[in-house]
Amino acid sequence: MITIKNLHASINGKEILRGINLEVKAGEVHAIMGPNGSGKSTLSSVLAGREDYEVTEGEVVFNGKDLLELSPEDRAREGIFLAFQYPVEIPGVSNINFLKTALNEIRAYKGQEEIPAKDFLALIKEKQKLVELDAKLANRSVNEGFSGGEKKRNEIFQMAVLEPKLAILDETDSGLDIDALRIVANGVNKLKTKDNATIVITHYQRLLDYIVPDFVHILYKGRIVKSGGKELALELEAKGYDDIKDQFEDATL
Amino acid sequence: MIDTKTNITQTIIDSLSTSGNKVSFMPDASVLDAVRFLEEKGIPNAKHEEYKYCNLEAVFRRDFKSISNQFSSQLGVAGHKLAGCINLVLVNGTYHAELSDKAEGITVSTLHEADKAILAKHLSRYADVNADAFVAMNTAFCSSGLFIHIRGVAEKPIHILNVISANGISLVNPRQLIIAEKNAEATLIESFISEGDAPAVFHNHLTEIFVDENAKIKSYRLQQEGSKVTQVNTTEAIVKRYGNYTTNTFTFGGSLVRNNLHVVLADDHGEAHLNGLFVTGGSQLVDNHTLVDHQKPNCESNELYKGIAKDKSTGIFNGKIFVRKDAQKTNAYQSSKNILLSDDATINTKPQLEIYADDVKCSHGTSTGKVDENALFYLKARGIGDASARRLLLQAFAQELIEKVEVEVLQERILYLFEKAL
């Protein structure tokens, strides 16, 4: 589905990603872990097309297309979805209007007609149920005044409506209470098919109890320094990053 | 060398004096003072503090070297009327009863026909001819005017449709006097359109509005004149005890629009709400100068202006708040927010608070920026294209002002014009 080769990216002249290699196939769940500031959000932003970052080297192929050539909106239309670590508040734009516009632009890109109003409402209702999002939130301005947990749940709600091929969840678990965590994870699992894939960025094993990854990667100082199965996350939970830090400190100077 | 200032002003004075329009309803003393003020001070140029960014003298020098005042009789006003309202049609400032709806529940007439006692009491009492050249010009040369008298509660909104229709370089000085008696309530809509193909029109519009005790006036101004029209729109509002004057100004058209909106809270417990939204493009200039004068205690004023400037256009907001010594327990708030859509567009904002009372709550804030990049990226990351993402954000920016419009047909029209202007 996506192949990332030797990806380097910098911001304001500072190199943050320093040679990322990663391959995700359809049907897989990958977890990316790593200490604060290691570049996890940078990687997701670069994949989603944030223009603040400059890609200096490397390539990303997404379903046969050169992803880095595409505008952020075209990436989304091709099926990339980023659940933001910090969802943005947009006062004055209603959640519903926002989603309808997004869905219809994606459909137009694929040569499909606008979704009939009735079908859209039905879709919204169904997906609201899936992530147990309060109907009132759907009618409010995008994320405005939402609690931290509500914002995260709203991200998954959007994902449920837009049905992406590759979802990147950037710390979607942070700020969620135990129940919400289960609901969100459940939502993600229900949306999983053999044709889509998920990258889960998290600091905690807890989420991975619910969304069980096929692979776990450790990102450190802009590189994936270790990959393994789901047991790698358990190992990290027990030992922390000390070993990793000791081992790769010199190499990254 | 001839002084150009006097020269321009003299051209205007001569051209209007010979046009045969006699201002019979205006007090003689006001007319004399007005002419004297104009002759002495002339049209304000860029050195004039109040007209620093809005140089109307340059406009006169460029476009009004000679005035032909050729008015056209071609009219198509039907599409501009508002359903469910009392539509009053003014062509170049002259009230046309035959084009207008029957004014039920309110008194409407030309100023010539208005009650002399009321005119003596109110006309030219609030707009000071010694304070501003355009007040003076209007007072000296207005040849026609509209009088509206509201008693009790006016059921239907009153829509004054101001049509400018000219085929020559024209100067129009319409005058309006609106009296809301004690406990009266009305919604007032003023819209401004233009027709004809005049090379230039200067529309110097002046309204005096008296809001008596416990009266409530909700007013809307919709400015959508053509690209050859310059408009100076002066409103002098007086609010008496427990009176409420709310005004919403939407500016989308005109080449240069200067709004002088002055509200005097002349007695205790008065309320004033001043809101405005503009979108400028091309080389348009829109200048909102507001003044809220808190003269007595326990009054409240609230002000929110927003602007979007595109291309090489200019937006100006200058908001003065006076809180006089007597005006204890005043609440006065002001906010101006603007978005620049191009590097060549300009926004100038200037809040001016002068507070002489000690027990008051006042605040003001202005901001001018670009479209929020984080929000833009968020929308794009969901598949929304650049153009529609920007549009969504600009609509959101303007929404709180458009939502204030309580007349549905008007809100729809404003929304349509706003989106067209983007």
Ligand SMILES: Nc1ncnc2c1ncn2[C@@H]1O[C@H](COP(=O)(O)OP(=O)(O)OP(=O)(O)O)[C@@H](O)[C@H]1O
């Ligand atoms: N505009 C910027 N200028 C300079 N450095 C930046 C800028 N934006 C991000 N960085 C740096 O890039 C590094 C990686 O940040 P990133 O947000 O990708 O980390 P992360 O792995 O997501 O961390 P966390 O676990 O805390 O979310 C950090 O050191 C951060 O300070």
Ligand SMILES: [Mg+2]
């Ligand atoms: Mg992060």
